[in-house]
Amino acid sequence: MFHLGWFLGSGFGIQPGRGTFDGQAWRDWMKPRRYVEMAATLERGGYDFVFIEDTAMIEDTYGGSAAWTLAHGEMAPKNDPLPLVPLMAAGSKHIGIINTMSTIQYAPYTAARLMTTLDHLTDGRAGINVVTSVTHRVAQNFGYDAHLPHDERYGMAAEWMEVVTRLWDSWEPGAVVGDLDTPMYADASKVHTIDHAGKYYKVRGPLNTIPGPQGRPVVGQAGNSVPGRELAATYADTMLAMGHSAEQMKAFREDMHERMIAHGRKPSDIKIMFLVTPMLGESDEHARDREAQRVAATRDPHHIEQILWQLSYISGGTVDFSTFDLDARMPDVLGNGEQSSMRQYVVGNEDKTLREVVTGVRQISDLGLVGSPDTVAAKMGELMDEVGGDGFLLYQPRALNARTLSEYADGLSPALRRRGLIRDGFDDVPFRDNLLAF
Ligand SMILES: Cc1cc2nc3c(=O)[nH]c(=O)nc-3n(C[C@H](O)[C@H](O)[C@H](O)COP(=O)(O)O)c2cc1C
Structure with missing residues (x-):
């Protein structure tokens, strides 16, 4: 079996679509209903998670102005995805929700606290996609004149993740006693400062809230460069990967597994999800x-x-x-x-x-997945046999509407299930346990 995830590549913004069945995304993109329905639809299709992109700026590189961006609603406007997470969780039961957080937008303490809060609010279905932000324009909204050079950003991200992780671990297991008679709500000997003083951050800790159901929310990572892979090998439970052939996908996975071992982790601790846009039809x-x-x-x-x-x-x-x-x-x-x-x-x-x-040229391939649900399901199975796992992150960059989502969740997923290739339901356990179940 392999895993499925969905990449919401336009985040909490205007969803792409100019076609006949695309609805009126330009008008109602900010209404929660479509995202709540999206989570429920994907859960029905056995998707382990939905992965929400985010970027905090109005892009103005092309043509040296924001005119094209704003004329087309491309990447802007965009709302903050975090408040959407509990709403999507309330309309579903098992699907994990991974929201993006940039290391230059959030102080590590704020990020750790927000993610723990979301883990409580979603009953253990929260995940974070750690990104370093792509452009100067984001950096300029957060106190920088320009963004740091690519590799240095990852150095900063590594320290950021270290601090966030230590904050999540600042309450030992058993720290919450919950006895108000003694009284001992929590045992102070099990709640620790972290006293971090590094190159970029100085954080005392401990976190001022108790660990969520997952302790550490699920960690995702999207960058595929060498420093991106290193960050993922150290911390991530899941990672987006780009591959245009079974050989490339296999090589990427093997490279990641070597890095995981070098960091003292097991290869099975990470689920590598290959971005793909299959094209489905009634027939081939x-x-x-x-x-x-x-x-x-x-x-x-x-x-x-x-x-x-x-x-x-x-x-x-x-x-x-x-x-x-x-x-x-x-x-x-x-x-x-x-x-x-x-x-x-x-x-x-x-x-x-x-x-x-x-x-x-396509950044995200269809990997030859063009055909009826049955044909595509068979090819997905063959690809995973060749690559060895772990799953696909489906993405529809041009026409994200209820009809397209249903093609994947109600057309493709049943065909995959008939072959025993994807889950046929979820265990009643937190997100990470479902993700790492096979
Ligand atoms: C599929 C994909 C999704 C990404 N999503 C986001 C995002 O939501 N927000 C963001 O700031 N960066 C995003 N990124 C950027 C990466 O997380 C990373 O910071 C960037 O790609 C630079 O790393 P790289 O050179 O390792 O690819 C994404 C990248 C990819 C390939």
Whole structure:
């Protein structure tokens, strides 16, 4: 068996979609109902978690202004995802909810306390996606003139995670006695300061709330660069990974397992979830038609601009892709943002034109998963057999609506279940226990 997760790539913002069945996301994106329904739908489909992206800025790299961003509602407006977490949990029973937190947006104490609070409010279904933030624009909203260089950000993130973890552990097991007659609500000998004084943070502790049902909420990580992998190998229970073939996926997983062992952890302590956008249809032919339409749409001027905009963002705001000639060679830049994402476009495509790259290259692959639910389920099983695990993080970057979600949860999941490939229900245990159950 393998795991399924869902990547809500636009966070608590306007969900992408300009199609016939996309509803009116531009108008009602901030209403909780669609997210509550999303969690319930995905839970029905056996998804272990939904993973909510977040970024706190209005992007203005492309064309040197925020005009394109605001005209299209791309990444902005965006609400803070944290208050959404208990609402999604209240409308579901088992699915884990992972919200993104950036190490430059939250002091470690605030983050540890908020995540523990969410773990209580969700009865043990909270998870954190630790990110370092991609652009200068985020850093500039939090007291920096510019963001730190890529690798230094991860150094800061490693210290941040160390502090957060120690705060979560600042109450020993058994510290809460709950006896108000003695009185001993909590045993002071089991509640400890952490007295951390490092390069970036100084934190005394202990945390001023009792551990949540999971003790440490589930930790996720998304960066695939070497320092990103190291951070995940040290702390993460789950990780997003990008792969365009079974070989790449297998190599990535093996690399992570070696790193886990080097950090004194077992490879089975992490679930590596490969980002994928399958294309489903009523039949294989129908799915192939839809895929052909998707490919044709990549030549649409709006799509081209959207990818140029995205490249400008993931470069960390360091490269304005509106300034290049579309028919000249793909610029050889990795920028200072999502380096592993930039690699998907740049590395190996040096001989292509920028137009060929933006119309032909996908950051997130379909891994050949195009067909009827039955066909796609069979291929997913074959891929996991080859790779060895641990699961897929499904993502629909263009048309996220109730109909699409139902295709995955009510079409694909039953086909996977018929093959015994995914869970057929959940144990009544906290999120981490479900995630690490197999
Ligand atoms: C699929 C994916 C999702 C991500 N989600 C977020 C996010 O929600 N917020 C954010 O600030 N960064 C996000 N990131 C950025 C990463 O967490 C990481 O900080 C960045 O990619 C730089 O790391 P890298 O060079 O290791 O890829 C995401 C990256 C990827 C690939």
